[in-house]
Amino acid sequence: MTAVAERVAILGSAEAIEAAARLSADFAAGAADRDRDKVLPHTQIAQLAASGLLAITVPAELGGADLPASVVAEVIRLISWGDPNIGQIPHSHFVFVNQLRLQGTSAQQARILPDLLSGKTIGNAQSERGTKHVRDFTTTLRRDGSGWRLNGTKFYCTGALFADWIPTLAHLGEDGPLRVAWVPRTADGVEITDDWDALGQRTTASGTVTLTDVAVTDDLITDFAATFDRPTTYGAYAQLLHSAIDAGIARAALDDAARFVTTKSRPHPDAEVDRAADDPLVVHAFGEMELAVRGAEALLADAGRAVDHANTQLDEQTAANANLAVAAARAATTKTSVEVASRLFEVAGTRSAVAKDNLDRHWRNARTHTLHDPAAWKIQHLGRWAVDRTLPPRTGQL
Structure with a gap:
């Protein structure tokens, strides 16, 4: 998880691009060695979070810069120019900020997104092994009293090892509509395994997230299926x-x-x-x-x-x-x-x-x-x- 600052800088478009260029040069210096020795970029992700770059899409009404997609893409390109492993790690961070903005209630946004202004980060638990195709999921949310229990195993969970929040795709019941369960990294029943062993992008820590009877409340569930309606x-x-x-x-x-x-x-x-x-x-x-x-x-x-x-x-x-x-x-x-x-x-x-x-x-x-x-x-x-x-x-x- 990232270290929490009091508050990161709120960057405009030009400032974000300049910050990304500076960090890119720093990250490039050790990229070959990190790849060779498979050293995970914990320090570099902390630098990225502290720079304010991971907060650039927080809505203005919540105190963020609300920068457009074109600027975010340029930030990711610059970071990836230095080290694409570091460039890929916050991909899901930005995507799920967007998901929360599109499908979350104002109360849900106000609960999670201000965390990014203090340097916290978002990972992901989406893909699964052994299913029919990439959009086939077996992870489920099942009713348990007034809340839910989340169970499943996810793979290719880029960013999860470094994250404070792990948004997880799951069905309501066996075949119900897809939802996103917003799971704190420290929640009981969450296990993250760095078993990513790929040809390239070796230090993204895109391994396995296992979720065993993780308690989830209604206020931490957003609709995913409706995104494409x-x-x-x-x-x-x-x-x-x-x-x-x-x-x-x-x-x-x-x-x-x-x-x-x-x-x-x-x-x-x-x-x-x-x-x-x-x-x-x-x-x-x-x-x-x-x-x-x-x-x-x-x-x-x-x-x-x-x-x-x-x-x-x-x-x-x-x-x-x-x-x-x-x-x-x-x-x-x-x-x-x-x-x-x-x-x-x-x-x-x-x-x-x-x-x-x-x-x-x-x-x-x-x-x-x-x-x-x-x-x-x-x-x-x-x-x-x-x-x-x-x-x-x-x-x-x-």
């Missing part, structure tokens, strides 16, 4: 932040490739140049990668603006436009992050494969995180819209 940017917002993580990975991989080529790589003799960085084939490859990264970053920024616009003028069309813009950004950042992190070795040469430099972490991080939602389905929905203007579904995963 009407036009919404809920899913677009969540996917926008995922895209920002991948954009950050792509830029970091390109930076490390340039650093290696200008300081360590040897030129190919056929190039007849003194530096590998002057090899015209290497320069051309860098030009292609820069073009791809800039394109992905531009689509991310465009998607952020589309979500902002839909949030101010929400209807079926603006929500669909936001979903499609985010789908394009997500597909582009998926492709770009994986390809650039791979081409890093093409341009940097044999020496870049030495284990001590840990440059392969960029590809491992990109490949792991981009598996979160299949990019092919995003392209499928873009294609259906392009062919006959079919609006995308309200699934939250476009």
Whole structure:
């Protein structure tokens, strides 16, 4: 859990972006070592919370800055540029703040969201292993007197190990509608296991949360199923932040490739140049990668603006436009992050494969995180819209 401050700074848009850039540079310095040794970023998450960046979406009426989605995406991109593990950890924090704003009562918002102004954080317990698909859940809330008992096992619970609140998706009864149970990290019956052992994003602590007869009161349950009953940017917002993580990975991989080529790589003799960085084939490859990264970053920024616009003028069309813009950004950042992190070795040469430099972490991080939602389905929905203007579904995963 995060250490609690008296009150974090309330940051405007420019201040938030500046703070994210500063922290990104700090986080980058130890990213390779943390990945290699699997050292969880407890100190760095505490810094992130203390900076005020995790409070930037608290509503103005509760004392927060209420910054738009486009700014949050840029904050996540910058943090992920430094270390995408740290960039991914607060993803659910922002998404569930949004869920509470959309579906929580004013009393529920007033109970939980002011905690963020003192540096507290939100995790998640959503996905489950062994179910039919990613939107199939077995965790249940069952009546127990005047309250409820929550039981289930969740996996891929990024952020939970660092969190003060763990919002948990569960059915009311066996097959009832989905709800979010807002569970304090310290509640009896909550067990968090750091059993995340993945190819990449190794230090997100995205392990298991086990919930055994956890007591939940009515005032800590919000509706989830109703989120998609009407036009919404809920899913677009969540996917926008995922895209920002991948954009950050792509830029970091390109930076490390340039650093290696200008300081360590040897030129190919056929190039007849003194530096590998002057090899015209290497320069051309860098030009292609820069073009791809800039394109992905531009689509991310465009998607952020589309979500902002839909949030101010929400209807079926603006929500669909936001979903499609985010789908394009997500597909582009998926492709770009994986390809650039791979081409890093093409341009940097044999020496870049030495284990001590840990440059392969960029590809491992990109490949792991981009598996979160299949990019092919995003392209499928873009294609259906392009062919006959079919609006995308309200699934939250476009």
